[in-house]
Amino acid sequence: MMCYDNSEMLSRLIDVMANDKPLMLTSPKQRQGSRFEQRACEFLQERGLILVAQNWQQPKVGELDLVMLEKGQAWSTLVFVEVRQRQHSYFGDAAISVTAGKQRKIIKAARHFLQQNPQYHKYECRFDVIAYNTMNKKNKNEANITLDNQPNQRLEINQPEWLQGAFITSAW
Template sequence: MARAEDSPDTSRPDRRARGGAVETAALRFLQRHGLRLLARNARARGGELDLVMHDGDSLVFVEVRYRASALFGGGAASVDAGKRRKLVLAAQAFLLAHPQHADSPCRFDVIDAGGDPQAPAIQWLKDAFRADDA
């Protein structure tokens, strides 16, 4: 009889699909608020940037966090000091790779999404932290 730990991990594709659905919902939400998409899932040294967007003249690095339940803290609470440092490093690498944006004012936003991943409740934390806070 096979034990649970012996069976292959089938949750990874579901988790990836759920994350994609939540990111798409966050993207649409931000676009309805006037932001324009520059890059999605931009890989850079130090990590991945979920969304890179323009808000007027500003470049916005958006971290999308999803929690089905806020029982153990919402998604925004999971953006701790270590995660903020990784996001700042990834943003710096993105700016080095895209020098045309190097002089743009930048900010870091967090989308805290919860509930149904197909239609999540979204809380937008604009200017959630600063690069010098990380």
Template sequence: MSKTAQQTAGTHAEAQACAYLADQGLSLVERNYRCRQGEIDLIMQHGNTTVFVEVRYRRNSGFGSGAETVDRRKQQKLINAAAHYLQRQPRRAQQPARFDVISMRPAPKALHIEWIQDAFQAG
């Protein structure tokens, strides 16, 4: 798959994940937050909790699920990017926060979506 096709698939997967989470009662705060520390796909609000969401799409689960690709190194990048974001958003820094992973793959009639809440702990 070309880089452009991957980016298109990634953008589509993020839009699908955002819609799915909105259906679950979360609201979008920001999409594709970028800083030197990394990128956060979606920042959502769930009640009084700020939720940092990593979206993973796999066309083929032969090498594991998308969630399994969020290793310790990727987790640390997300934690650092979230800390950067919270330093610039003092009101949100006062709220609870968590890290969720949305793992997606094709299914016969639609996407199969797995939502892992509080997927890893900062610290």
């Protein structure tokens, strides 16, 4: 399964019949997050992981950015990946932003994913974080991603930090 870029689809406008005003499906921050999730998916696929699910959501439970399968010689591992991005490190880098509360939400969503997908029960599970620490750049030629709310600003994308086994959980 290939990673898909849903930022275009999500950024489309739809007409609302009641007031004839277009309704934005996502915010600029959500579209930017989608772009980084796409980059993370491609990064992991280049390293041999197989995409199982992208932006898996369960209402009132949570969302999993990426669910990947890492094939090993002895066993395979189901990897739940949280993708984080920070423009500034004033309050710590992107990896640190995965708080204990966020970890609990990811673990809860992973449990629901496994309940709905029993074919993955036999796999070991791991929780990884892909962290992008970016910097604003004024020169448009030096970066890959434009900020939605600041069109003349670009982000300098550093190589992501891949934290394998970033956090663990007790018995499922």
